[in-house]
Amino acid sequence: MKSTEHNSFKNEAMETIGRIETENSNLFELKWFMETALLRFDESYLKKTRPQVIILGNDIPAELLYAVCDHPFYILGGSLGTAHWADELTPRDTDPFSRSTLGWLINPDFDITKDALTVTATSSDSRRKLISVLQNAGRKVAAMDVPPMNNTSNAIHYYKDQMVMLAEKIGKYTHKHLTGGNLRHAVRKVARAHRQWQRFTVTAHTAKGFISDEAVLLVTQCMYFADSLDEWALHTVALTAELETLNKRFMLKQKEKPNVLILGSPVVFPNYKVPQLIASANMRIAAIADSLSVEAALSVKRGSRMISADRILDQIAQDHLRATSSGARVNNEGLYSYFLHLVDQLRPDGIVCHILKGQIEYDFELPHIEKAAEELDIPVFRLETDYQYQDMEQLRIRMDAFGEMLNQRNIVKRKAKRSA
């Protein structure tokens, strides 16, 4: 029974990678990203690996983490296998991200937490209780609290205080302390990576015929899976260059497909159900506006990098509270403004609002998105799912219908344009 579970854990990743490999066999540079992602599901690697600091989710500013830790080991959920492992540890209505995260840390097959300090932000109910479960299970946990408001001086002050406190805790563990030099170095490192992320996504958007949507997602998420951020940035530069060359050399005639924007809960490897469904409904992903991509769109401004460490922290606190997408806020203005920016830039034909079961914050935010989309005459499709694959066919039917509707709208629009 146990080995079957482990197989299903690895098989899920293998299946996703297999699909990406088949669809993108022409891309030589993609290999590294596939290997990096797959390594996370390798039994012998997981048994061997001893990360010093494990980060749950991506709500802690990366600049802060890299200032006090060289190789943060990110866990972003995504796996059905690990979610199964946590079934008995969590209530029935827990969201799949929390389940999967817990399964990565407490399971019968491997223990990556042996020498690790687990770090997280208390950004939701599940996260708060997850910390409690981990501490009860004897794991070392350091947490930072996230204020629910983003525009008050008290919130910024508190957030900064929490960042410093967390950095001190991690620093004690890694023996790398929060100094001005370390912080500035981390800021440069993260800014470089975020720049490459943005360059890659823009290139991938223009070279759609050469790279699949799932592959684009994989590449960007490998920023969190790679052992070294610099290595990831180097490989991304190489892949971007490869795509640019292909785009220059070959002219790929493609059928016009509706472009959709994905919003809401992050789509995390290996659970690429949503992009798979979008592709099968003959649509393309214009962009993704989730907490991962909003975070990557942020970086401390170049001019601000030479100021004192204290002022850099101030800047990070302000940027993160104002601009990142987080359900932890009373009003998720970061997601909303990023969504408006993407709509303005990419003019998508439709919006897929992806809500993982139990992530109620996104559901609360949906009416605002729907209202804004209505004003812009963009249809919104609410897709609620979890990490299970049983609902694939039902979702496929719904997604097909959405795709057909968008196609029809495009035909009508084109006709109207021609007749005008």
Place this chain on the structure above:
Amino acid sequence: MSEIYTRQGTPEERRKARFLNKSSATAIKYLRKIEDLPHKPEALKPFTDVLKHVFVDMQGAVKPKGVPSVGTYCVMVPPELIYAAGAMPVKLCGGSYTAFNVGDDIAPRDACPLVKAIMGFESIGVMPVYQECQLMAVPITCDCKKKLAGYLAEHRKTVTLHVPSGRDRDEDMEQYVRELYLFSQKLTEVTGIELSYERLSWACGMTAAAQYELSRFIELRRKYPLAIKGTHYMAAMNAISYTHITLWTKYMHDLCDEIEQKAKHGEMASKENRPRILITGSPIVFPNFKLPLLSEERGGALVADETCMGERGAYDPPAIVDQSTDGIMRALANKSTRPCTCPTFVDNKRRLYRIMQMLEDYKVQGVIYHVLRGCLVYDYEYQVMEEELGKLGIPIIRVESDYNEEDVEQLRIRVEAFIELIKYGRRGDK
């Protein structure tokens, strides 16, 4: 004939009228059930009258004329601060099935019924107790409350209080003190009364009098056999949400006097052999009294209530060590968070300790763990509770429920079976 079928008013007005009718019908039904329970003390009437006043007669909170109301959504808002500002706190956590149905159309499907009921009340806008509030104070204790604060802020003047997820570090407490100061500024904007040491100590004096009466009441509740039915106790504790503290203190004083007299004469509220039950978990807000009523109708004795609608909010007095405005503010921040057993905190072992203490104090034989559908934070703590109570050999039952009456019969069977289990277990022990 045609007159009969002529509809009065606009569709919106008819909708509001339907809401009021349905809402008051439910309240009447539950008030009747509460009053029909045997051994009702005479002095309980002012408390049930308050509930009637608010939910049947559709009037505002019971308070002296001219005192503005401030809506609060958690016990972590210190009432002393609001009284000091010359206003009255009104706890607006909703328990109405009718408001829940309205809120169901606004809130996401998986939101908890309590929040749906609040959103329903806010959207329908006909309940004076909600409408008369000049300011809303929402401590962020869970994801739903967080988003509720955003929703309320779109319609009302709303203050959000950030409750830190930890409470043991001084920095966390500092944060809550700062939040309380910001809250007091907003209160001053509403009432025009500045925060001062005199006003704060006067307000603390009022709540201290209420706490004294409550401590008498708690002492009487510990009597064996039971001196007052648990449902009656819960009605009295629910009434504090809508009553000015001075009035509530007076009502509670009379109730304690009556129970004391009855206890002296051996007039107890239940037989000795009734299984003694503690209720914990998600709050039980009037009129959603199906669980306490079922427990007592099926032969259980509801001896203790650990929910936040029970004694949790008023149990701990502020420990003022520094006789200054800041000293009182710190004491209020401390008493609102540090002893609180709300599962919003990462480390909530004190809830377990508190329940253990209550098991001992009230000689509890079984625990009903109430989980409102979608209330994940309480659900997370069930497992630990189950393990710890298992070690003590005290049975526990997890009852998940929503704001409707469709599950009453299923709940009745489960509660009945649970009470029988306690009875048989006890016989087995002998």
